Amino acid sequence: MRFNSRAWMVWVLVVAFLAMFARNPLYSIILLALSLLAIQYYARIESPVRSMFLQISLGILLFSAIYHALFIHIGDHVLFELPQWPLIGGIITVEAIADGFRNGLVLIALIATFMALNTIVPSRELVRLVPAAFQDLAVVVLIAITYVPETRRHLRRIREAQAIRGHRPRGFRDWRPLILPLLVGGLERAMRLSEAMVARGHVSERAENSRAPERILLIAGLFTALIGWVMAILWGVSGYILLSLGGLVLVLIVVRKGRRVRRTSFVAVPWTATDTILVFTSLAALILVIAPWPVIGRLSLSYVPYPLLKMPEFHPLVGLALILLSFPILMGMTTQRDHDRMTEPDQNATSSREGIRQAR
Amino acid sequence: MEKSRNIIITVSSICLILVWLLSASPRQLNAQDPNHVAVVVRLDEEEVVTQCVAFNEEQISGYDALRRSGLSVTAGFDAQGGTICQIDGVGCPADNCFCQCKGGQDCIYWSYWHQVGDSWEYARVGATTYKVSDKEVEGWSWGPGTISQAIEPPAVTFEEVCDSLGSSEMGVPMEESTSSGNWLQYVLFGGILGLFALALVYSQIRSKSR
Numbered sequence: 302m303r304f305n306s307r308a309w310m311v312w313v314l315v316v317a318f319l320a321m322f323a324r325n326p327l328y329s330i331i332l333l334a335l336s337l338l339a340i341q342y343y344a345r346i347e348s349p350v351r352s353m354f355l356q357i358s359l360g361i362l363l364f365s366a367i368y369h370a371l372f373i374h375i376g377d378h379v380l381f382e383l384p385q386w387p388l389i390g391g392i393i394t395v396e397a398i399a400d401g402f403r404n405g406l407v408l409i410a411l412i413a414t415f416m417a418l419n420t421i422v423p424s425r426e427l428v429r430l431v432p433a434a435f436q437d438l439a440v441v442v443l444i445a446i447t448y449v450p451e452t453r454r455h456l457r458r459i460r461e462a463q464a465i466r467g468h469r470p471r472g473f474r475d476w477r478p479l480i481l482p483l484l485v486g487g488l489e490r491a492m493r494l495s496e497a498m499v500a501r502g503h504v505s506e507r508a509e510n511s512r513a514p515e516r517i518l519l520i521a522g523l524f525t526a527l528i529g530w531v532m533a534i535l536w537g538v539s540g541y542i543l544l545s546l547g548g549l550v551l552v553l554i555v556v557r558k559g560r561r562v563r564r565t566s567f568v569a570v571p572w573t574a575t576d577t578i579l580v581f582t583s584l585a586a587l588i589l590v591i592a593p594w595p596v597i598g599r600l601s602l603s604y605v606p607y608p609l610l611k612m613p614e615f616h617p618l619v620g621l622a623l624i625l626l627s628f629p630i631l632m633g634m635t636t637q638r639d640h641d642r643m644t645e646p647d648q649n650a651t652s653s654r655e656g657i658r659q660a661r
Numbered sequence: 662m663e664k665s666r667n668i669i670i671t672v673s674s675i676c677l678i679l680v681w682l683l684s685a686s687p688r689q690l691n692a693q694d695p696n697h698v699a700v701v702v703r704l705d706e707e708e709v710v711t712q713c714v715a716f717n718e719e720q721i722s723g724y725d726a727l728r729r730s731g732l733s734v735t736a737g738f739d740a741q742g743g744t745i746c747q748i749d750g751v752g753c754p755a756d757n758c759f760c761q762c763k764g765g766q767d768c769i770y771w772s773y774w775h776q777v778g779d780s781w782e783y784a785r786v787g788a789t790t791y792k793v794s795d796k797e798v799e800g801w802s803w804g805p806g807t808i809s810q811a812i813e814p815p816a817v818t819f820e821e822v823c824d825s826l827g828s829s830e831m832g833v834p835m836e837e838s839t840s841s842g843n844w845l846q847y848v849l850f851g852g853i854l855g856l857f858a859l860a861l862v863y864s865q866i867r868s869k870s871r
Contacts (some may be wrong), residue, residue, distance in 0.1 A: 327850055334857045341864050375724065375743060375789050378685040395685050400738065603756040607738050608728060609687060615846040620853055630860055 304629060306426035308576035312339075313418040315583040316626060319590060320410040325604040327615045329406040331623050335630070336413035342633030344420035354416065361412075362405040369401030370394070377609045399606040419446065426570070433559035444494065455486050515554055522550030575632060582628040589622035597622070696795035699822035700730045703802040703814045704751045713823035723773065723788035726799055743789035745771045751803050762806070772811040774800030781813040798822070 304312075320332045340346060371389040376396025383390050418427070424447055431439035459482050463470075470476050526547025532540025593599060598616030695717060702710045712730035721729075724743055728734050735747035737758040746758040752771055753760035761769040773784035775791070776798035784791060793799060800814035 331850075331853060331857075334854065338857060338860055338864075341861060373738070373742065373789075375722070375738065377687040380682070380685050395682050398682065600754075600756075605736075605738055605755060607736070607743065608724075612847075615850045617846060617849050620849055624853065627857075634860060634863060 303570060304579055304632075305570050305572050305576040306422045306430055307572075308579045309418060309422050309629075310430055311580045312583045312626065312629060313414055315587045316417075317411055317414045319587065319623070319626075320407055320414060322591060323602045323619075324403065324407065325602055325613045325615075326403045326406050327613050328602065328619065328623060329403070329410045331620065332626075333406070333410040333413050335623070335626050336410065336417045338627070338630045339417045339633075340413075340420055342630055344417070346420055354413075357412070358409045361408050362402055365405035365408070366398045366401035369397045369404070373397040373400065375607050396606045396608065396610050399610055403604060403606065429564070429566075432555055433562040433564060434555040434557075436562050440498070451490065452483070452487065455490075456483055459483060459486070515558065518550060519554050522547050522554065525550065579628055579632075582625045586622050586625040589625070590619055697819075697823045698726045698793050698795070699798040699817065699819045700726055701798060701800045701814045701817050701822070702727075702730075702732060702748055703800070703804075703812070704749060705803065709815055709817075710749065711817055711822045720792040720794050723784070723791040723793055723799055726793050727788065727801065738789075742787045745773070745788060745801070747771075748801060748803070767805050767810070768807055769804060770806040772802050772804070772806045774802065774814055776800065776819075779816070779818075781816075783808050783811060783813075796823075 316332055316336060320329060323329065323332075370393050374391030374394070374397070376392070376394030378395035379392045380395060380398075382392050385391070422430075424443055427446065428439045428443045431442060456479065459479055463478060468475070468478060470479065524547070526544055529540050529542070529544030529547050533544055534540065589597065590602070597618045598614065601614035601616040601619060604613040696715065696719070698714050698716070698721075700712045700714055702712075704710060710732065712732070714726050714729045716726070716729065724734075724736065724745070727745065727748070732749045733747075734745065735752065735755050736743045736745050737755045738744075744758050746753045746755050748771060759768070759770055761767075773788055773791075774781045775784055776782070781800055796819050798817065798819050802812050802814045804810075804812040
């Protein structure tokens, strides 16, 4: 089962928005679980990445809890009291620590959501999500998102090569034989990439993409939007009209510029009915949670542990609305079986080929 | 071996920290508290509430003084501290603390005041940061909140509020830690997490069987 990258993008944006909007830790846990399950079903991540995510998550929780404990001195469950030092002096409370955990959980849910996007959607499709007008930016994004995994693979190769030669890094100095080849390898990779880009005529397109009237209009649109934004804060409606006008000019320029860029697609993932359902369920979950329905407990979306720590509320209808976001996981569960069935003959063929080789 | 030892150490540390956090009990107030602060709340042009708050600490925050006044208080909190959103039903909800401060109109919110001598002084720091001592007068006023437009609370002395104690003295005990809502909601939450756990196990089984 494979969803279109645009449908995934909608799902990820809805999950990320709800993670920021619903500050209740129970909902954050559900959104975090949804992202991790999506990764489990649609991406294969290596064990070191998994343990790194766990370590980062624990680090964020710990840092957030300590930060809140030191800087927020509100709450009735007092653990101890620091002397009146600037900023951090005062009572250290369980409520502040709980608030730190709550904020940390939101951050972890956000990281997991974007990790899902990064691991499920291939890099080339992520780049295609960038509007055609920002083609140069798309290339930079592609290089940026492939840089870390590529460097990690290179480091692992170097470590393996050094290990074969009996090298075991213990102290800081022992890392020099690893760092230097990594640096040289990185530079070589950058050179190869730039040569490949020049060979594909990347630089020659620059002249065509920049036209003076467009640039002037772009600046005018940005300026109008900025003035509109300031006016919207100060005077309300009239500012919003100007802001919309500036935004419209910007969108038109982006569309116009994008039309001049030609893109070649070798393997296009078609938009199917399941993509439509994914978008529909994601948007339905979003509307159900954020719209002011009388039956949905919007108050439960926020959770404030101060001044006295209490259990966060869990509204069943909000929980059910969030369940709508599990559509891709349901599809992954049902279609994985089909996938297995489809791949069985291939596996048999592979095993029979191996059998023949062994017989020879 | 080393890995399992690390796991044991991590789990034990987390358990110890949890026990330490859970062992903290809420602060208790003594009915015979030696210190007092007068709290003046201007709800609108006509209605003003005054309370004498007793406390046994040397100093308490302005927010604590307001909470202990017995009036219902709703506050919003972030890393910068707390903001008073609603007092005695007047004001905004916690998730939209400045609900009457949008779109370029008058910015109406709860302004915070301290009485210095005979006059009111607009607070320079928030109520969660400011420390109140014995015999001080604290003021809250609902209306345009900026320093140039804010309406100060009416002139009231500490003696007027606290000397005729009797029924007006407050030293409200902290409310008990309550679980809001019934246990069924947590059963449902557990059920959803259980379903997710089953989905995870199913995925593991499928990938192993392949």
